[in-house]
Amino acid sequence: MAWVCVKKAGFAVALGALVLPLPACVTEQALSPRTELTGALPQQPAPVRRARASTKEWSGEDGASGSPEMTADAIRRSAANFRSCVASMAPEAARRGVSRANFDRLTANLEPDLKIMDFMDSQPEFTKSVWDYLDVLVNDTRLAKGREVLAKYKPQFDAVERAYGVDRYIIASIWGIESNYSTRGGDRSVLNSTATLACIGRRQKYFRGEFLAAVEILNRGDLTPDEMVGSWAGAFGPTQFMPTVYKRFAVDFDGDGRRDAVGSVPDLIASTANKLKTDGWQAxxxxxxxxxxxxxxxxxxADRSKAMTLAQWARLGVSRANGQAFPRPGDHAFLLMPAGADGPGFLMLQNFRAILRYNPAESYALAIGHFADRLRGGGPFVQAWPRSERVLTRTERLELQQLLARRGFYQGEADGRLGSETRQALRSFQASVGTPADGFASSAALDRLRSR
Known part of the structure; x- marks a missing residue:
């Protein structure tokens, strides 16, 4: 599944995609599996967060991306045409089975939320290190709540695990990290936010699909507008699905006729499992x-494209940090070194790739896997992170890319985001000067580039 996603406001990490992307964006309808829950098991719906109107005004400034569609004048022109833009999507909604009367009813009170433009083009100067990011997400309070949730909904997790073969601890981890077990998740109308982004700004084609998927979900009766409340970019529910993701993967696991992955615990657990299984989860x-x-x-x-068997990695001297043997030496894995040569390493299996399809940031997937292990009873990582290492500012990251380009190692755009292309360029430079080619953008690596 190819993914094309927006960036989530919040934490930024000095690894891979610097700002956490949202879940992968897909567009096809999912089939509901045979349910094992018919209403006999108790459940507590997740709290419904009421949508609110934006309380902050748009800054009125040009966006930081430099896109022509994000200039202040372009935003104002598009906002003035908002009602016509929304109406222009009615024929496509009709082709998806939404009557004009229902479309008009659902869109009657929509208004452009221009504050979203500031969120969309924000570029934080400072970012979190991967270890600080993990500290925030994997903490004792959230772990205690996760264990309570696993115990409280054990019958539901049992049934979903039988139906899909997806580890309950991974699902509980996603639920906890995405919404702190339904206590956080945004308070903007998904329909209004996606309509705004479908008509204004630099990602209109993509968000047009998200808006129309949101209309379909409401038209079908799976959710009400008050239940579709989420982030400025349209992610919603306990496990933060985008509308197209919800449309494809949400399932009616409790058999009540609604695919309610917001208020029904069986539906939300099963919908998350359905996505992971479809994305390649190996039971x-x-x-x-x-x-x-x-x-x-x-x-x-240490590259995602260079997978080998665990036995082959062992022959190269790579061993488990806890001293134990690899239980399945024939499994294939790739090596991830998120903090470079001075930090812990990780051999990532196929299921890590499935988590990456939920959210393509390696740091996010690492947090999900580690949180799940802690819920299972495991301990902290064995090896220490290089906590004395200073994370580069955005200005320094831009300089690093520009210096790599000047020396012929980097061909991409200097945008301050340290993706795979930048890391590969940095590896090549490090190899050329005889330092460990770990691709880690440290202050020492930047100083060496400056001195060449």
């Missing part, structure tokens, strides 16, 4: 292993 397999890497290791092998 009975973990997500990965914390590993120790030997001195003198060739860090050019």
């Amino acid at each position: 009975g397999q973990g997500w990965g292993y914390e590993v120790s890497v030997p001195r003198g290791f060739d860090y050019l092998l």
Whole structure:
């Protein structure tokens, strides 16, 4: 499944995609599996958050991306045409089975929320390190709540695990990290936010699909507008689905005729499992292993495209950090070094890739896997993070990319986001000067670039 996603306001991380992207964006309808819950089991609906009108005004400034559609004048022109833009989507909604009367009813009170333009083009100067990011997400309070949720809804988790083969601890981890177990998740109308983004700004084609999917969900009767409340970008519900994701993966697991992954615990657990299974989750397999890497290791092998069997990694000197043997040496994995040569390493299995399809930030997927292990009874990571390492500012990240480009290692756009292309360019530079080619954008790496 190809993903094209917006960036989520909030934490930024010094690894891969610097700002956490939203779940993968898809558009097809999912089939509901045979349900094992017919209403006999107790459940407590997740709290419904009422949508509110934006209480903050748009800054009135040009967006930081430099896109022509994000200039202040372009935003004002599009906002003035908002009602006509929304109405122009009625024929496509009709092709999706939404009558004009229902479309008009659902869109009658929509208004452009221009504050979203500031969120869409924000570029934070400072970011969190991967270890600080993990500290925020995997904490004792959230772990205690997760264990309560697993115990309270054990029959529902049992039934979903039988139906889909997806680890309950991973599902509970996603629920906890995405919405703190339904206590956080945004308070904007999904329909209004996606309509705004479908008509204003630099991602209109993408958000047109999200808006129309939201209309379909409401037209079908799965949810009410008051239940479709979420982030400025349209992610909603306990596990933060985008409308197209909800349309494809939401299931009616409790058999009440509604695919309610917002208020029905069986539906939300099963819908999350359905997405992970469709994205390649392997039943009975973990997500990965914390590993120790030997001195003198060739860090050019630490690449998502260079998967080998665990036995092959072991022959290269890579071992589990806890000293235990790999239980399934024939499993394939890739090596991830999120903090470079001075931090812990991880061998990532197929299920880590499935989590990446939920959200393509490696730090997010690492947090989900680690949180699940802690819920299962595991301990903290064995190896220490290089906490004394200073995270580069956005200005410094831009400089690093520009210096790499000047020396012929980097061909992409200097945007301050340290993605795979930047890391590969940095590896090549590090190899050329005889330092560990781990691709980690440290202050020392920047200083070495400056001195060349």
